[in-house]
Amino acid sequence: MGSSSNGVAPNNNVDKGVDYANYFCTYAFLYHQKEMLSDRVRMEAYYNAIFQNKHHFTGKTVLDVGTGSGILAIWSAQAGAKKVYAVEATKMAEHARELVKTNGVEHVVEVIEGSMEDVTLPEKVDVIISEWMGYFLLRESMFDSVICARDRWLNPDGIMYPSHARMWVAPIRSGLVDQKKIDYDRTMDDWSHFVDETKTFYGVDMGSLTKPFTDEQRKYYLETSLWNNLHPNQVIGKPAVIKEIDCLTASVNDILSLQANISSIITAENTRFCGFGGWFDVHFRGRKENPAKHEIELTTAPSEDLGTHWGQQVFLLYPSIRVSQGDNMSVNFLMNRSKENHRLLEVEFDCELRQSSGKSLQSFSKKFYIE
Amino acid sequence: MGSSSNGVAPNNNVDKGVDYANYFCTYAFLYHQKEMLSDRVRMEAYYNAIFQNKHHFTGKTVLDVGTGSGILAIWSAQAGAKKVYAVEATKMAEHARELVKTNGVEHVVEVIEGSMEDVTLPEKVDVIISEWMGYFLLRESMFDSVICARDRWLNPDGIMYPSHARMWVAPIRSGLVDQKKIDYDRTMDDWSHFVDETKTFYGVDMGSLTKPFTDEQRKYYLETSLWNNLHPNQVIGKPAVIKEIDCLTASVNDILSLQANISSIITAENTRFCGFGGWFDVHFRGRKENPAKHEIELTTAPSEDLGTHWGQQVFLLYPSIRVSQGDNMSVNFLMNRSKENHRLLEVEFDCELRQSSGKSLQSFSKKFYIE
Ligand SMILES: Nc1ncnc2c1ncn2[C@@H]1O[C@H](CSCC[C@H](N)C(=O)O)[C@@H](O)[C@H]1O
Ligand SMILES: Nc1ncnc2c1ncn2[C@@H]1O[C@H](CSCC[C@H](N)C(=O)O)[C@@H](O)[C@H]1O
Numbered sequence: 001m002g003s004s005s006n007g008v009a010p011n012n013n014v015d016k017g018v019d020y021a022n023y024f025c026t027y028a029f030l031y032h033q034k035e036m037l038s039d040r041v042r043m044e045a046y047y048n049a050i051f052q053n054k055h056h057f058t059g060k061t062v063l064d065v066g067t068g069s070g071i072l073a074i075w076s077a078q079a080g081a082k083k084v085y086a087v088e089a090t091k092m093a094e095h096a097r098e099l100v101k102t103n104g105v106e107h108v109v110e111v112i113e114g115s116m117e118d119v120t121l122p123e124k125v126d127v128i129i130s131e132w133m134g135y136f137l138l139r140e141s142m143f144d145s146v147i148c149a150r151d152r153w154l155n156p157d158g159i160m161y162p163s164h165a166r167m168w169v170a171p172i173r174s175g176l177v178d179q180k181k182i183d184y185d186r187t188m189d190d191w192s193h194f195v196d197e198t199k200t201f202y203g204v205d206m207g208s209l210t211k212p213f214t215d216e217q218r219k220y221y222l223e224t225s226l227w228n229n230l231h232p233n234q235v236i237g238k239p240a241v242i243k244e245i246d247c248l249t250a251s252v253n254d255i256l257s258l259q260a261n262i263s264s265i266i267t268a269e270n271t272r273f274c275g276f277g278g279w280f281d282v283h284f285r286g287r288k289e290n291p292a293k294h295e296i297e298l299t300t301a302p303s304e305d306l307g308t309h310w311g312q313q314v315f316l317l318y319p320s321i322r323v324s325q326g327d328n329m330s331v332n333f334l335m336n337r338s339k340e341n342h343r344l345l346e347v348e349f350d351c352e353l354r355q356s357s358g359k360s361l362q363s364f365s366k367k368f369y370i371e
Numbered sequence: 372m373g374s375s376s377n378g379v380a381p382n383n384n385v386d387k388g389v390d391y392a393n394y395f396c397t398y399a400f401l402y403h404q405k406e407m408l409s410d411r412v413r414m415e416a417y418y419n420a421i422f423q424n425k426h427h428f429t430g431k432t433v434l435d436v437g438t439g440s441g442i443l444a445i446w447s448a449q450a451g452a453k454k455v456y457a458v459e460a461t462k463m464a465e466h467a468r469e470l471v472k473t474n475g476v477e478h479v480v481e482v483i484e485g486s487m488e489d490v491t492l493p494e495k496v497d498v499i500i501s502e503w504m505g506y507f508l509l510r511e512s513m514f515d516s517v518i519c520a521r522d523r524w525l526n527p528d529g530i531m532y533p534s535h536a537r538m539w540v541a542p543i544r545s546g547l548v549d550q551k552k553i554d555y556d557r558t559m560d561d562w563s564h565f566v567d568e569t570k571t572f573y574g575v576d577m578g579s580l581t582k583p584f585t586d587e588q589r590k591y592y593l594e595t596s597l598w599n600n601l602h603p604n605q606v607i608g609k610p611a612v613i614k615e616i617d618c619l620t621a622s623v624n625d626i627l628s629l630q631a632n633i634s635s636i637i638t639a640e641n642t643r644f645c646g647f648g649g650w651f652d653v654h655f656r657g658r659k660e661n662p663a664k665h666e667i668e669l670t671t672a673p674s675e676d677l678g679t680h681w682g683q684q685v686f687l688l689y690p691s692i693r694v695s696q697g698d699n700m701s702v703n704f705l706m707n708r709s710k711e712n713h714r715l716l717e718v719e720f721d722c723e724l725r726q727s728s729g730k731s732l733q734s735f736s737k738k739f740y741i742e
Contacts, residue, residue, distance in 0.1 A: 021392040102579040208473040
């Protein structure tokens with residue numbers, strides 16, 4: 001992987017066809033775009049960010065990176081943009097073009113079908129708007145494409161929408177721990193049955209595959225993070241920020257791999273520490289020299305009634321650990337991209353648990369895949 | 372697409388990486404191999420085919436195309452083969468190699484990791500064995516690879532395991548017709564709601580996407596064949612063969628696109644004609660000059676208790692049609708590969724229904740995707 005100081009994302013080494021088959025293809029379905037367009041929290045945040053900060057759009061040129069259905073480009077036009085370039089890699093571009101027309105902004109919005117990395121614009125832009133956030137913020141690695149767009153096409157005094165992003169982690173309790181363990185045990189019981197039968201009926205001993213089968217199933221059931229909509233009362237300790245991103249200055253290198261030391265105090269009474277919840281928020285603040293009139297926040301934190309389609313990522317421990325209010329954990333958090341697929345992630349939690357007295361309770365290290 | 376007379380399958384034009392992402396990747400999971408290895412009907416058929424026809428294996432050289440876990444190669448060795456080449460495209464090859472060792476046949480079985488199309492063997496073989504059958508026989512287009520192997524590596528008097536294959540179609544009744552229609556209607560209701568809300572709350576009119584969304588959802592819910600385990604009493608008319616394949620002589624051209632005219636008489640009393648069920652069988656007969664001692668059949672036809680992991684493919688009609696015993700249907704059946712993915716299929720049924728008196732009841736033409 002080459003340097004990314006010129007804004008060229010490392011995924012330039014990735015086979016385009018494979019990347020399409022693994023990633024882009026789902027975005028070509030209206031059904032999937034509709035899921036995002038039906039996410040009220042997401043929609044309100046972008047809507048308010050734009051329409052409560054029209055001064056950033058009126059008379060300006062805007063680039064929408066990954067326009068999908070075209071929604072952000074249309075809003076930008078409605079907010080008074082002079083020109084909007086709406087870039088979309090999939091065939092969804094055709095639908096966006098249609099929507100732009102039927103919403104009467106075709107004189108402002110130009111839909112361009114292509115990869116952001118390959119597109120040439122006739123001019124630089126004043127604003128880059130994009131909804132690039134994946135699960136746990138960085139899954140999909142789409143921010144690479146936003147960085148690429150920014151370094152090539154944003155005016156020196158241009159603004160990023162959103163302007164900032166943060167990743168959060170907190171200790172949680174969750175019944176999923178029991179459920180997944182049962183699923184895993186069932187699969188393994190079934191396997192031993194299978195090994196017996198294959199030997200008895202077909203004269204072949206599959207026993208030597210027990211180890212790799214166990215690894216495969218353990219990864220699937222116990223070592224892969226889960227999508228979940230956590231209730232706030234499942235969060236049993238103080239959430240901590242593991243990464244802050246300034247969208248105006250971050251480079252691909254800054255997000256290729258993350259490392260953070262955090263600590264958290266258990267705030268719930270006598271409970272089970274079942275693992276970690278991870279989520280993100282983004283902010284629309286404009287830039288220092290040209291701030292937002294109304295700062296908008298889009299958060300995907302656990303919420304009683306404002307869930308998003310991102311939910312939270314949940315990283316579970318087997319077995320869970322009994323903890324008490326005041327217990328303290330210090331965590332070394334690591335995150336890297338999967339070697340097989342640059343849009344997927346691998347994280348590691350090195351955790352030490354202490355009682356409030358300072359007495360060590362337990363320490364562990366656990367790896368997870370974000371698939 | 373080039374000619375296939377030399378046994379070079381048209382998928383040689385396909386990007387290998389994309390083909391891996393779309394197709395092979397699932398076979399790299401032991402979980403998936405185990406599903407096939409747990410299919411009793413499949414296992415018994417191959418087991419009996421080999422061990423009841425040891426004369427085809429004893430002292431012979433064998434090629435196993437797509438060995439997966441290695442099961443067929445190990446059986447071939449156990450049945451007395453002198454040498455078995457076991458070719459597998461995915462990392463599953465490593466597990467096969469391990470199994471071969473722990474089952475004590477490593478002096479006979481040589482596992483080769485690679486695409487059949489790319490592999491060079493040191494000699495020609497007496498037998499080609501392969502479990503290449505996909506849903507409705509030809510989904511996955513893996514038989515292309517078997518043909519390629521045969522034309523390059525089978526001795527002139529060599530034998531194919533299986534030796535023959537047939538595709539079947541029959542009129543059926545199925546409650547899935549109602550279920551899928553309800554699912555589809557719900558999605559479309561939801562869509563109009565969504566269009567209203569997006570206009571009201573966010574000032575964007577999504578109405579022009581109603582047509583493409585309808586097309587997308589109709590394809591998904593109503594025009595894509597379904598996997599189903601049909602009960603024999605859901606078959607309401609005489610099954611008909613739409614294709615017979617002699618594995619020793621068939622060329623890729625013979626299976627690239629199929630056309631058949633069939634007819635079927637409704638055998639059930641006053642019932643609903645809800646669409647077609649499609650399945651296949653294969654036979655192990657050796658070859659004329661060197662026949663099997665015991666011919667074995669592997670059928671995936673609807674069965675009360677001998678279901679296979681292939682089940683049947685079900686092609687449903689909306690709405691279903693009332694029919695009576697003795698009604699006659701003549702069907703023109705067409706099948707082609709999907710343009711986007713050569714391993715997927717598209718079929719068309721042109722059907723004319725007549726009463727036993729000859730009076731025309733209804734005719735229709737319907738296309739389906741096998742995804
Ligand atoms: N490098 C790239 N170039 C162009 N489009 C990209 C891209 N990476 C991701 N995309 C597109 O970006 C979109 C992200 S989803 C967001 C869609 C839309 N902006 C909305 O807010 O509703 C997808 O449609 C995806 O196909
Ligand atoms: N062209 C090709 N070259 C090598 N392997 C192939 C292939 N096409 C398909 N395969 C492999 O063929 C296998 C088919 S599934 C059957 C596996 C095994 N023979 C059994 O009967 O249990 C898969 O493992 C797939 O990866």
